[in-house]
Amino acid sequence: MSVRAVPTISRRRFLALTASAAGAGIAVAAAGSASRGVPAASAQAATVAVDEPSVLQPGYKEQLDGLDQAFALKYPGSRIEQVSPPFPQYHQQVLTLLQAGSPPDVIRIDDPQLSYYIEQDWLEPLDPWLKGAGLDPNTFINAQKDAMRGGRAFAVPRESNPRVFFYNRALYQKAGVGVPADLAAYREALRKTSDPRSGQFGMGIATKSGDPTGLMIQLMPVVLGFGGAFYDGTRPTATDPKVIAALRFVKDLWDNNEIPRGLDAVTINNLVTQGKVASIISGSFVYFQAQKANPAVGAQLWAGKNPLPSPATMRATAWWGVPKAAKHKDLAAKYMLLLLTPVQQKRQVELTGTLPARPGMVPADFIAKNPWFRAVVDIGYGGKAVSYFPQQIGNKGNDALAAIGNGVLSILYQGAAPERAMQDVQTKLERL
Amino acid sequence: MLRGVRSDRAAPAVFLGPAVCTVLLVFLLPIALGVWTSFQADGSTLDRARWVGLANYAVLFGDPAFAHSVLVSVVFTAASVAGAYAAGLIAALILNRPFPGQPVLSGIVILPWAMPYVAAAMIWSWLFDYQYGLFNYLLNVMSVVHGKVGFLTDPHLALWAVVTVQIWKIFPLAAVLLLAGLKTIPAEHVDAARVDGAGGWGVFRHVTLPGLRPVTVVLVLLLTIWVFGRSFTVIYVMTGGGPVDVTLNLVLMTFQQGFQLFHLSRAAALGTVVMCISAAFALVYLRFIEAPAV
Numbered sequence: 001m002s003v004r005a006v007p008t009i010s011r012r013r014f015l016a017l018t019a020s021a022a023g024a025g026i027a028v029a030a031a032g033s034a035s036r037g038v039p040a041a042s043a044q045a046a047t048v049a050v051d052e053p054s055v056l057q058p059g060y061k062e063q064l065d066g067l068d069q070a071f072a073l074k075y076p077g078s079r080i081e082q083v084s085p086p087f088p089q090y091h092q093q094v095l096t097l098l099q100a101g102s103p104p105d106v107i108r109i110d111d112p113q114l115s116y117y118i119e120q121d122w123l124e125p126l127d128p129w130l131k132g133a134g135l136d137p138n139t140f141i142n143a144q145k146d147a148m149r150g151g152r153a154f155a156v157p158r159e160s161n162p163r164v165f166f167y168n169r170a171l172y173q174k175a176g177v178g179v180p181a182d183l184a185a186y187r188e189a190l191r192k193t194s195d196p197r198s199g200q201f202g203m204g205i206a207t208k209s210g211d212p213t214g215l216m217i218q219l220m221p222v223v224l225g226f227g228g229a230f231y232d233g234t235r236p237t238a239t240d241p242k243v244i245a246a247l248r249f250v251k252d253l254w255d256n257n258e259i260p261r262g263l264d265a266v267t268i269n270n271l272v273t274q275g276k277v278a279s280i281i282s283g284s285f286v287y288f289q290a291q292k293a294n295p296a297v298g299a300q301l302w303a304g305k306n307p308l309p310s311p312a313t314m315r316a317t318a319w320w321g322v323p324k325a326a327k328h329k330d331l332a333a334k335y336m337l338l339l340l341t342p343v344q345q346k347r348q349v350e351l352t353g354t355l356p357a358r359p360g361m362v363p364a365d366f367i368a369k370n371p372w373f374r375a376v377v378d379i380g381y382g383g384k385a386v387s388y389f390p391q392q393i394g395n396k397g398n399d400a401l402a403a404i405g406n407g408v409l410s411i412l413y414q415g416a417a418p419e420r421a422m423q424d425v426q427t428k429l430e431r432l
Numbered sequence: 433m434l435r436g437v438r439s440d441r442a443a444p445a446v447f448l449g450p451a452v453c454t455v456l457l458v459f460l461l462p463i464a465l466g467v468w469t470s471f472q473a474d475g476s477t478l479d480r481a482r483w484v485g486l487a488n489y490a491v492l493f494g495d496p497a498f499a500h501s502v503l504v505s506v507v508f509t510a511a512s513v514a515g516a517y518a519a520g521l522i523a524a525l526i527l528n529r530p531f532p533g534q535p536v537l538s539g540i541v542i543l544p545w546a547m548p549y550v551a552a553a554m555i556w557s558w559l560f561d562y563q564y565g566l567f568n569y570l571l572n573v574m575s576v577v578h579g580k581v582g583f584l585t586d587p588h589l590a591l592w593a594v595v596t597v598q599i600w601k602i603f604p605l606a607a608v609l610l611l612a613g614l615k616t617i618p619a620e621h622v623d624a625a626r627v628d629g630a631g632g633w634g635v636f637r638h639v640t641l642p643g644l645r646p647v648t649v650v651l652v653l654l655l656t657i658w659v660f661g662r663s664f665t666v667i668y669v670m671t672g673g674g675p676v677d678v679t680l681n682l683v684l685m686t687f688q689q690g691f692q693l694f695h696l697s698r699a700a701a702l703g704t705v706v707m708c709i710s711a712a713f714a715l716v717y718l719r720f721i722e723a724p725a726v
Binding site for chain 1: 478582673675676
């Protein structure tokens with residue numbers, strides 16, 4: 001009977017093998033890490049990481065899928081990888097990656113992030129690529145100027161959303177009111193179209209606490225509509241009587257349950273789609289969301305002339321930028337240039353209903369189908385809309401937003417007098 | 433022989449090495465980087481450091497919002513831990529007796545613990561909602577109130593609303609641990625107390641509660657560490673720290689400073705403060721569990 005020899009290994013040999021394996025692992029990891037720090041040659045094929053959370057939304061997904069395919073066709077061997085998390089986590093993730101020095105190749109930047117990223121010197125100036133493509137950023141939509149520093153473009157608008165007055169025609173007819181032409185008529189319409197017991201409100205404004213950006217996006221169209229602003233250039237003007245009048249208006253709606261309490265912007269938009277909000281001053285995406293999600297209500301949603309006293313309105317903009325630490329800057333910039341081509345700009349309008357960076361790109365048949373969109377175009381390219389974010393004070397804008405947001409919330413939630421609350425806000429803004 | 437001794441000494445290092453490296457890389461290194469960041473100016477990176485000493489801590493301690501958020505954290509933690517302990521104890525006492533359906537009820541009690549935090553917080557947000565909330569509907573149907581209650585919009589109620597949800601979420605842990613503690617109390621002690629004339633309350637006060645003391649200390653310390661240092665999701669989803677900062681605890685303030693206001697270094701300083709406070713609780717906990725049983 002033969003006994004099969006059991007393979008043995010000496011302790012010393014085992015230790016040597018383990019150490020070798022560990023060393024090899026560390027070497028491989030280090031090599032991988034080192035290669036990540038070296039930018040790929042500009043002409044090399046590569047996978048370009050794009051961080052754009054709107055890819056998770058209907059319409060936007062189709063638009064970006066088409067853009068990604070066009071990129072793969074134009075740059076054979078290269079491809080786009082959409083790497084974004086859902087929007088609520090998006091900005092935290094990108095900020096962390098930028099801070100860590102390992103960002104994706106293309107990032108979306110919204111109004112509150114723009115100045116900070118530029119000030120931190122995290123964004124690559126895009127002028128060489130724009131110039132190479134024969135594009136002058138000074139001819140882009142008026143939001144472009146927010147991304148310019150010293151004549152250089154640090155980002156290009158991915159989309160811009162000037163605010164428009166939308167109303168639900170069926171709810172207005174049911175309440176027996178016409179399209180309001182002025183503030184008094186609008187106030188009357190708000191009263192008559194509100195029925196808190198059935199969960200119906202005359203106007204939608206997001207007032208969820210703890211979200212100063214969301215609050216400002218919904219509040220600023222009203223403040224601007226009253227002719228007010230929290231800043232005149234870099235000078236705080238929170239105590240401006242027009243600001244106070246706008247806040248009194250909102251507080252009055254709050255007290256009379258004519259706006260929902262404590263809901264966020266997403267929920268407000270959903271209420272519009274469900275026919276529970278009779279009017280809203282918002283971006284055109286609200287209209288298209290309703291068209292897609294609830295065609296019955298979408299058919300009743302109309303855009304009209306803003307009934308607030310001032311024609312001034314607000315825009316919210318999203319940009320695309322290429323981080324300085326991106327691995328494939330050249331290809332990333334070329335991907336953005338592809339977005340700026342007429343074909344892709346027109347697709348953007350048709351699929352997302354948002355304004356693209358370049359003027360003259362809104363298809364005529366789109367305007368024919370949506371005549372009200374002409375007003376959006378005029379506002380967007382005519383310089384009438386201003387950002388809800390005080391870009392002129394740089395990154396202090398986020399502290400300003402928090403101070404203003406808390407001041408407004410103290411009026412709504414604690415019943416603070418608007419004059420007193422805005423005096424406190426003014427003091428805080430002056431100290432920034 | 434000498435070679436064997438060397439190998440014996442090296443073996444623990446080889447076997448422990450991967451674990452030690454992992455702890456260093458994913459635990460101690462991030463903590464060190466966080467503390468390092470708290471001494472840098474905003475926007476600093478490892479290759480672009482701007483040392484500012486204790487400036488971030490000075491700004492923090494001079495900000496009235498910091499003192500307020502410490503107070504919110506203490507109240508939130510104390511109320512949540514006390515509430516979870518009380519609810520857990522009641523559940524454990526009920527589940528400690530055999531009755532039909534006891535196993536089913538045990539499973540139901542565990543459910544809140546098993547439910548994801550975000551989902552739970554969103555469901556509770558809608559239950560508490562001012563316009564469409566079930567609680568407001570029921571209160572009106574039963575004529576308990578006329579009009580709406582701003583559970584999450586009234587500054588006097590919002591903190592207690594989020595405390596309620598936090599208690600609901602963590603009380604199953606208390607119930608399970610206390611139930612295990614109840615099982616260790618010898619039946620002879622209860623019998624002896626009854627022979628001595630103790631009623632239900634007397635047994636509970638003089639036998640059950642003292643018998644649960646070791647579990648109670650461990651449980652309270654664990655819950656305190658978790659609630660104080662990790663209470664983010666419920667508050668973030670339900671109130672975002674509002675209205676007007678009444679639910680803004682230290683953890684949420686850290687998030688706000690870092691990701692909403694872009695003061696990453698100040699956020700790192702806040703994180704360091706929270707870590708130190710949590711570490712103090714953890715030390716007490718470790719002391720207790722390492723102390724020899726009396």
